[in-house]
Amino acid sequence: MSLRNIIVTMKVTPKPEEIRFDPVTKTIDRSKATNEINPADRNALEMALQLKERYGGRVIVVSMGPPFWEPFIRLAVAMGADDAVLVSDRALAGSDTLPTSLTLARAIQKIGDYDIVLTGEESSDGGTGQVPPGIAEWLGIPHVTYVTSIEVVGPGRARVKRTIKGGYEILEVDMPFLASVELGCNTPRFPDFRRKRWAEREFKLKTWSIADLGLSPEEVGFKGSATTVDTLIELKPPERLRRRITGTPDEIAEELARIIRELLR
C-alpha cells in the first residue's frame, strides 16, 4: 500500500520579535524582520517527509503569498518536497481566513489525488489556527487539529495522536483527511546541500493565479473577506521596575533571597 499525494500548506512569517509598530501611521513595519518558514509548517513538512519515507507518496507544498516567498518554498523543496505550488495574485491582498482557506482548498483540489493534507497548528504572525479546519470544510473532508504523529493502519485509514487538555487522544481517521500539526512535535531536517543547489537553480516552481483556480477577484482579498481590520493598537509591555542585579553568584543570590523573602512576607 502506498500513499497518494501528501500536501503540506506552508506560509512565510516574519520573526515576531523583529516586528516594529509605527504608532503614528498605526502600521506594522515588517521591513527589518527576518522572514522564515512558519515554524509549525516546518514541523508539518517534516511529518510529511517521514510519512513518505514510510508509506510512499509524493510530498507537495502549497503556499499562498507574494512572489518574495519563492526562496523559502525552494528551501522546502531542498528539504525533500517533490513539488511545490505558489498561489500568487494581487487580488489576494487583504484576505482573511475565509478566502485564504478557500484559495488553499482550490489549489489542493487542483493538485488532486491526495490522501493527507498537513498544515501547521497556527501561524506565528496571524496565529488564528482557523485556516486548517476551514480548508477541511471547503474540501468536505474530516480534520483533526493539534496532531503530533500519524500512522497508517489500513487501506484508507490512519491513526493520529492529538494533544488535548491534560494529555492526548488517539483517533482513527478515514483518508483523505486534514491534520494540523503541532509546533515542535518533531525536529525538521536540514536541506540537503546538493538538493539545495538543484532546488534553487533548476527546480520549476509552479505559480498559479486565482484565475488558474477558477476564482474571481470578488471571492478573495478584501472583497472576499468577512472581517475587516479597523485599526491596529500596540500592546506595550506592562510597567516593570526593570532593576538589574549583577555581581558574583553569591551576591546575586543574597540580593534575590532578600527580595523574595520580602515578597513572601
Add this chain to the structure above:
Amino acid sequence: MKDIWVFVEQDSGVVEEASLEVLSKARELADTRGFKVTGVLLGKDVRGVAARLGRYGAHKVIVVEHPLLESYIGELYAKIVGDLIEERSPDYFLASATRNGRDLAGRLAVRFRTGLQAHVIHIDIADDGSLVGHVPGFGGNIVAVVRNVKGRPQMATVALGVFRPREAWGEAEVEVVEARVDPGKLRVRRVEVVKGGYVDLSKSRRVVVAGMGTGGDLTLVRELAKLIQADVAVSRPLSDMGIAPKDIYVGSTGVSLNADLAIVVGVSGAPHFVAGIRNVKTVISINKDPEAPIAEYSDYFAVGDLFEILPKLIEKLRTTGG
C-alpha cells in the same frame, strides 16, 4: 430578539471553565442590547449540568445528548452544531479559544461563509450590530481591532482567562434536542484517551518558570518551587521536547499566569512567551545573557548562570526559613 449562542464545551460531563467565562461575557453584552443568550451543550448525559449554566448567564440551553458525544470530536460536533445553526439562524456565535473551540469555530465559519475573529481579548457589539473584537497577533504585542462585515452568525473565539465567570443570574430554560448521529457515517473515531493530572496554573499564586537555559534539568527549579510553595511551569520548547506536560507551558499558546510572583529562569523572553506573564504582579528573572529580552519584562533581572545562582539562593532561603 437577537440571539447570542455560546458553545459550552464539556468533557465527560465536566464543563470547561473557559466556556463559563464566555457565557458571562455574552450575557453582559446581551443585557446592554436587549439580546438573548443561548448555550449549546453537547455531551453524553449532560442535561443535569445544563440548568446550572443559567447562573453563569444563559437564558436558555440547547442540549444534545448521545453516547458518542461524551468527548469532543471535531467532525461530529461541527455537523451537529452546524445543523442547529442552520435551523435556527442565531445572530452571533461565540466559543472559547481552547483547542476544541478553535477547531469547531474554524470549520463552522466556512460552512456559513461568515466572519470569525480569533482569540479576542476584548469584545463588543457596535450600534449597527456588527461584532467588534480585539485580536492579538505576533505573539500578542500588536492587537488588531477587527469587525465582522459579512455573514451570519457573526463569530469569534474568546481568549482564555480574560473575562471572569460570574454566578449572577438564574436558572436557564433547557431544551433537549434529539441527536442525529449515524455511527456508520463517522469518519473520525476515538480509539484511546490518555490523561495525566491536569493542573490549572492560571490560578497559582507563585510560579517558578524554567526555560531552555536549564537544559531540561528541572531539579533546581523544583527544589526552589517546593521551598517557596510555588508551582513549576516551563517555556514551550520544554513541553514540546516531552520534558514537561503540555498544560504547564506559559505563553500565547499556553497558560497565562496571574500569579503574585513568578521567578523565570533561563527563558529568553520571546513575544509568544511574555504574552503569558503580562498579569503577573512581580517578575524576577535569571539569565546569563545581559541582553536577553526578558529583562524588559522583569521587575528584577539577575544577570548570571542559573546553575551557580539557584543552589546558593536555595541555600540562603532555606537557612533563613524561607
